[in-house]
Amino acid sequence: MKILHIAAHLGGGVGKAHAEITACDRGDIRRHFALLEEPRDRRFADAIIAAGATIEIISDPARLVVLAADADIVQVEWWNHPRLYAALCVAALPPARIVFWCHISGLFAPFLPSGLKAVGNAFVATSSCSLPEGETPRCKAIGSGFGFAVAPDAEPAVQRNPRAVGYLGTVDFAKMHPGIFDAIDAAAPVSGAFSVTFHGGFTPDNAVARAAAAMRNSDRVRLAGHAPDPRAALEGLGIFLYLLDPCHYGTAENALVEAMSLGIVPIVLDNPCERAIVEHGVTGFVEPDIAAAARRLAWALDHPDALSATGHAAMRAMDRTRRPAHSADAFARLYDRVLCEAPGLVDFPALLGSGPVEWFLSTQAPHRDGWPTLLATKPWASTSTESKGSLSHFRGVFPDDPDLARL
Structure with a gap:
């Protein structure tokens, strides 16, 4: 069972979660991570490789097409990273069984793009708080935060x-x-x-x-x-x-x-x-x-x-x-179900937008009908310019985009 993970990077909580889950994987699961930028800190990437997965850095979207065509399941590690939007919208992935694992709550800015939960084969949240409507067969909550192992008789x-x-x-x-x-x-x-x-x-x-x-x-x-x-x-x-x-x-x-x-x-x-x-x-x-x-x-x-x-x-x-084995088991069961479904196409430009400005605005309002108000009020102007997924982050990735410059 070949799982292709498309991720911006493997830092922080995302890298830690995958390092621990991969170490608990069922024997038939093989994971390959396509990263959209070089890791700044290789601790978790190295732990993932040590656990049996493989990693490569992707600079050409055409390489994603090849990898997706060879995979049984494509798992998109979702958060509002500008490189992820660009890769998905430019690559034109072939028909694939697609699972989204969402690493933000989506309850507040950054929001989830409208319709994300409805496309692909499954949407997985990292917390039940992201599924106020409750779980369904295709929308699940699988945790990515794990506690330390302690002895059964350990004192608090x-x-x-x-x-x-x-x-x-x-x-x-x-x-x-x-x-x-x-x-x-x-x-x-x-x-x-x-x-x-x-x-x-x-x-x-x-x-x-x-x-x-x-x-x-x-x-x-x-x-x-x-x-x-x-x-x-x-x-x-x-x-x-x-x-x-x-x-x-x-x-x-x-x-x-x-x-x-x-x-x-x-x-x-x-x-x-x-x-x-x-x-x-x-x-x-x-x-x-x-x-x-x-x-x-x-x-x-x-x-x-x-x-x-x-x-x-x-x-x-x-x-x-909150143990990694629980999440590894939950994903294995999800993969078994998804493998029984036919691959399908996701029109990412229609889902996410046609360029960097639309990609950024989709993180600031849950629906596109809210964009006129956003453009009038610019609420992001009062937030940290250094934060992940901020306007500054998008401009850093797309420095020559004239629409971002005007925004």
Whole structure:
């Protein structure tokens, strides 16, 4: 069974997910990854090769046509990367059995192109939050975020470090809730002083660093920078303060799943993605707003003995539901079904648009009838110019496109 994966790259969560799934694959599955740009970090690409898959970098769309014709199934690793739009619209793939694995929620910008769930042979979300209409035989949720393997009799980390609070992940308000430092400022535990350690790369002059410095209680925050060993960083925590922007783009939330798998008690906001991972009062705490999160943090610091059962429950839940073998098995069953179907054509230019401007605008509104409003208001002008899938990213890939320049 030959699976061709078309992916922009294998960095971050996508690369990690495939490295772990490939290592658990059924014996008859052979994966080949066609990457649209050179990997900046080869850790996961090398792990995928070590697990038995093959990888090549594609510079000519005609090569995708050859690879797709030879594959039993073509799996498109979907997110709003400009090179992915260009490759699919230019290559003119032959009839193929096509599976989309979507690595963004699609609930907010970046949106999914209208009609993406209806084309090809299957649409797979990485979180059930992306399928508010529920699962169907052709629309499934298969997770891409996996916990760490721990011994069955391991104690939860919160027992060892009940007052150690931290965050690990993207240290940028493109992902974090802008009020996260307000929550830390407002928390008033009677048990005394505390601090929150943020693990993740940042620049000293970015918005997060400035917001931390402007706190009333700036001594409560430590920006530790990049964590070369995420597991080691997490094992020093007992409480995971993971307050994300309500419109964040994530689904897998590897850091949250990994923290819970170690028995660290999460405090999150009531966003669709986090709600699909954390069960309030059982495996962690899902709070409605920043003020409630501050109160929950203070309560957790004052009641360390009450957190042990929650840490145990988080460990068991992640072991039961967030393991790579589960996703490998789910994909194998999906592939078996898709192989029984006939290959078909997908008209990608009709689905995605005729060029870079239309490709970009499709990420900013769920339907094309919303584009006139977008062009009048330009909401992307207030977002980070460095973020993935941003207008700046599209212009970097298509520097000579005059329509993008006008936009």
